[in-house]
Amino acid sequence: MSATRLDTDALTTALADLNALGQGGWSLSGGRLCKTFVFPDFVRAFGFMTQVALIAESMNHHPDWSNVYGQVRVALSTHETGGITERDIELARQMERLSGNG
């Protein structure tokens, strides 16, 4: 999967596609692809994180993320390129899928 930094047009398209998959909420912040997932409780939130962790490890591409009870905030970027790449889009797609969308 390409680790080339996406240009503005490609990123705009990818963001629209991602937000069309589920309930939206993806945005760009500080050069990273961000979303806050909200679950009913900690068990559901951490269950989601555990599923994502397995996928992230298998992709060798890991999120920056934080969790408070039922909320999981993710911020994706590709450190080597200093920007957002197709690998981030793919990880975001997987997160949508695992959260019940996509």
Next chain:
Amino acid sequence: MSATRLDTDALTTALADLNALGQGGWSLSGGRLCKTFVFPDFVRAFGFMTQVALIAESMNHHPDWSNVYGQVRVALSTHETGGITERDIELARQMERLSGNG
């Protein structure tokens, strides 16, 4: 376990005790009990988080935390009391234990 907010003296003692358990690193920041745990990689970091998650859920006391690759930053407080209580100290102790200290 008491959910009474610890006073300054009790907190100072608890912090010293915690830092004596392992490699230190606990501090107070923004009224929360904080530490950054550092692991060699994501698998080790997320493994630690998973162990803590099970304990936290059984205590019904959950951390605010973030993870970037091998780093896990935790910030503990007791929302109901707007401060740090014995429950936070106990969760911190468990984290030390699970990270190989204490």
